[in-house]
Amino acid sequence: MKKIELLSGDEALARGAYEAGLKFAASYPGTPATEILEYLAKFDEIDAQWSVNEKVAYEVALGASIAGVRSIYSSKHVGINVAGDPLMTSAYTGVGGGFVAVTADDPQLQSSQNEQDNRLIAKFSKLPMLEPSSPAEAYKMAKEAFDLSEKFDTPVIIRLTTRVAHTKENVETGDRTEIENKPFTPNAQKYVMVPGHAYKKHIALEAKLAELQKSAQQSELNTMQINDKSLGIIADGAAYLYAKEVFPDASFLKLGFVYPFPDETIKKFAKEVKELYVIEEQEPFIEEHVRQLGIDVKAKDISYRIGELSPALVKEIVEGKIKTEKPSTARKPVLCPGCSHRSVFYALKKLKAVVAGDIGCYTLGALKPLEALHTTVCMGASVTIMESLSKNLGHDKVVGVIGDSTFVHSGITGLVNAAYNQAKGLLIILDNSNTAMTGSQPNPATGVNAKGKPTKKLILKEICKAAGADIVETMDAFDKNLQNKIKELMSKDALCVLIARFPCRMIDRSRQSPPVFNKDKCIVCGACLQVDCPAIYKNADGKITLDAFLCVGCNVCVSACKVDALHRAQ
Amino acid sequence: MSDKVINILFCGTGGQGILTAAEIVSLAAVYDGYHTKKSEVHGMAQRGGSVESHVRYGKIVYSPLIEEGGADFLVSFHKGEHDRMKYYLSKDGVDLFADFEDAEKKVQNKKFINTYMLGALSKYLDINRESWLKALEAGFKGKFVEENRKVFLEAAAKG
Ligand SMILES: Cc1ncc(C[n+]2csc(CCOP(=O)(O)OP(=O)(O)O)c2C)c(N)n1
Numbered sequence: 001m002k003k004i005e006l007l008s009g010d011e012a013l014a015r016g017a018y019e020a021g022l023k024f025a026a027s028y029p030g031t032p033a034t035e036i037l038e039y040l041a042k043f044d045e046i047d048a049q050w051s052v053n054e055k056v057a058y059e060v061a062l063g064a065s066i067a068g069v070r071s072i073y074s075s076k077h078v079g080i081n082v083a084g085d086p087l088m089t090s091a092y093t094g095v096g097g098g099f100v101a102v103t104a105d106d107p108q109l110q111s112s113q114n115e116q117d118n119r120l121i122a123k124f125s126k127l128p129m130l131e132p133s134s135p136a137e138a139y140k141m142a143k144e145a146f147d148l149s150e151k152f153d154t155p156v157i158i159r160l161t162t163r164v165a166h167t168k169e170n171v172e173t174g175d176r177t178e179i180e181n182k183p184f185t186p187n188a189q190k191y192v193m194v195p196g197h198a199y200k201k202h203i204a205l206e207a208k209l210a211e212l213q214k215s216a217q218q219s220e221l222n223t224m225q226i227n228d229k230s231l232g233i234i235a236d237g238a239a240y241l242y243a244k245e246v247f248p249d250a251s252f253l254k255l256g257f258v259y260p261f262p263d264e265t266i267k268k269f270a271k272e273v274k275e276l277y278v279i280e281e282q283e284p285f286i287e288e289h290v291r292q293l294g295i296d297v298k299a300k301d302i303s304y305r306i307g308e309l310s311p312a313l314v315k316e317i318v319e320g321k322i323k324t325e326k327p328s329t330a331r332k333p334v335l336c337p338g339c340s341h342r343s344v345f346y347a348l349k350k351l352k353a354v355v356a357g358d359i360g361c362y363t364l365g366a367l368k369p370l371e372a373l374h375t376t377v378c379m380g381a382s383v384t385i386m387e388s389l390s391k392n393l394g395h396d397k398v399v400g401v402i403g404d405s406t407f408v409h410s411g412i413t414g415l416v417n418a419a420y421n422q423a424k425g426l427l428i429i430l431d432n433s434n435t436a437m438t439g440s441q442p443n444p445a446t447g448v449n450a451k452g453k454p455t456k457k458l459i460l461k462e463i464c465k466a467a468g469a470d471i472v473e474t475m476d477a478f479d480k481n482l483q484n485k486i487k488e489l490m491s492k493d494a495l496c497v498l499i500a501r502f503p504c505r506m507i508d509r510s511r512q513s514p515p516v517f518n519k520d521k522c523i524v525c526g527a528c529l530q531v532d533c534p535a536i537y538k539n540a541d542g543k544i545t546l547d548a549f550l551c552v553g554c555n556v557c558v559s560a561c562k563v564d565a566l567h568r569a570q
Numbered sequence: 571m572s573d574k575v576i577n578i579l580f581c582g583t584g585g586q587g588i589l590t591a592a593e594i595v596s597l598a599a600v601y602d603g604y605h606t607k608k609s610e611v612h613g614m615a616q617r618g619g620s621v622e623s624h625v626r627y628g629k630i631v632y633s634p635l636i637e638e639g640g641a642d643f644l645v646s647f648h649k650g651e652h653d654r655m656k657y658y659l660s661k662d663g664v665d666l667f668a669d670f671e672d673a674e675k676k677v678q679n680k681k682f683i684n685t686y687m688l689g690a691l692s693k694y695l696d697i698n699r700e701s702w703l704k705a706l707e708a709g710f711k712g713k714f715v716e717e718n719r720k721v722f723l724e725a726a727a728k729g
Binding site: 006168245330 | 583584593596597600605606607608609610619620632633634635637638650651654
């Protein structure tokens with residue numbers, strides 16, 4: 001039955017995949033891709049999983065395809081780096097059932113550690129890529145991607161950006177079509193990538209790309225709109241919409257099947273128009289290719305490669321301007337009131353520890369006034385960077401800090417490495433039993449799966465011991481002795497793990513009474529403000545205010561107060 | 571249906587129900603047959619950071635983003651964020667901040683402030699009452715249907 005729904009790009013893509021007979025889905029959470037798997041997990045017809053990381057997700061999803069079912073992988077852009085190894089070689093093996101890999105990129109770093117443009121992954125891996133500019137297109141392209149995948153025996157990448165993934169639009173949805181599984185027959189030439197087989201597969205891959213290019217040239221996903229011929233614009237993704245908004249009367253070549261490039265279509269369009277522009281976000285991916293075809297084209301200044309575009313910026317690009325960076329005026333994010341990460345960072349700050357950090361809500365511990373986290377590179381890099389900082393700066397000065405989801409994602413291997421290479425020092429696992437940063441997904445240490453069902457629970461303590469940690473202790477993150485415990489473990493001549501445990505406030509909404517605040521005793525020294533809690537702040541009148549509506553009674557501010565103005569409620 | 575695209579900018583901070591409010595206007599516009607786009611930034615917003623949501627509807631909407639100086643309506647839930655985002659409002663755009671100050675005084679349960687703001691906004695928009703009520707129910711996932719309806723209608727009736 002046809003129905004009009006208001007869907008985000010993520011949801012629409014997932015809906016299209018569901019209707020295309022999808023049976024398997026694997027992902028690891030990451031903004032702005034998370035909602036794809038969340039949407040798919042609701043269907044009984046789909047076996048959907050949060051995998052422990054993106055490499056695992058990609059392999060499990062590829063395996064499902066090899067087994068013969070339609071399968072999907074999804075992650076944020078940097079997840080593709082983690083999945084890079086299987087992804088590159090899957091271009092050689094090809095697929096069984098249709099296989100689609102979704103990358104959701106994040107220009108402007110709304111919630112990411114870098115701004116990489118994964119259109120380049122298509123060229124690098126030799127995989128075809130589709131790129132919707134809106135949810136309605138994402139829905140349509142998801143279906144088309146599965147057909148392409150089976151027709152050409154290749155994984156197909158769909159690339160979204162935050163503005164497509166998180167924009168909602170009217171989408172006309174329909175019913176699911178069941179697709180028969182492809183039979184699995186052992187075929188070493190196809191699925192065993194040893195040098196001899198892979199060499200032949202590479203030859204076949206180049207030929208396949210030529211066929212795919214023909215398909216791109218005929219595809220309805222690449223549309224030519226000839227209007228005013230004095231201005232012609234080649235554009236893709238959200239950039240197309242901005243350009244269309246600013247220059248509604250211009251001629252357009254809108255690319256939806258972006259790789260392999262539809263060369264003939266591009267050449268034809270270039271001949272039709274007088275002045276030709278490429279309008280694209282981030283890297284000069286299309287621009288460089290158009291130039292390679294020997295076509296004279298205008299495009300953006302390098303300054304516009306940074307951040308996302310907007311209608312106003314597209315106007316500037318065509319005016320030949322250089323981007324001026326405006327400082328952000330947005331409010332800084334903070335840890336929630338009562339977040340258990342706060343007590344750990346407050347202790348680390350007081351101990352003046354050098355902290356190798358990781359990615360999650362706790363990365364906020366790097367910001368003022370806590371400033372108690374000193375490195376963040378990628379997921380898992382706390383344990384490994386801690387190993388090297390410890391060896392070079394002294395293991396009594398350095399602490400590694402990592403969340404439970406991140407530890408399972410890629411911290412375990414680092415811990416094995418530290419033990420194997422005889423590193424010493426302290427790793428703190430901030431165990432809130434949640435993947436909080438990305439909106440509360442379960443992980444193996446939670447003991448709940450993507451469908452919300454109980455499953456085997458990973459015991460962090462056991463795995464740390466098995467990895468080779470000498471001392472593994474567990475403590476309530478709000479324990480009064482936390483700081484002393486950290487100090488004690490830092491001074492040990494051993495590889496230690498402290499699991500600081502407290503449920504995430506997003507999940508456990510229970511609260512204790514706020515502390516008692518004796519205003520008369522308060523000298524406004526600001527010590528309590530150093531814990532950086534939204535529930536305690538300096539008012540316009542210069543006095544300290546404790547907001548009982550926000551406070552959940554964690555009492556970290558009580559431990560900060562030096563003049564006894566704050567007390568635990570009895 | 572005129573060709574004019576209506577631009578509504580919502581702003582405030584995490585946890586104020588801004589995203590739900592934007593969702594409800596968008597749903598109401600969809601129920602009324604408009605092409606609708608709603609864009610927002612998730613991620614850090616949950617941690618008390620700035621939240622903004624752009625809603626655009628009309629016959630055809632291209633860009634999901636409202637341009638600076640292009641908002642027909644500014645619906646803000648926070649003084650600081652209101653002042654910060656005011657430059658988005660068009661020359662003859664409507665600023666609903668007074669309605670927010672009203673809501674803070676009148677609405678006893680803070681949970682319903684966003685519903686009040688929707689009622690205030692509804693007076694200016696060419697969207698059917700039935701579509702609004704249906705969107706309210708869908709947007710709040712069938713919770714507090716009567717309360718929401720009451721707060722909405724009260725704000726919508728205010729002269
Ligand atoms: C390779 C990669 N995948 C996914 C993400 C998105 N991401 C950022 S932090 C995070 C996990 C946070 O969970 P956890 O470590 O438990 O910390 P919490 O937020 O709960 O404090 C994820 C999935 C990322 N930045 N990089």
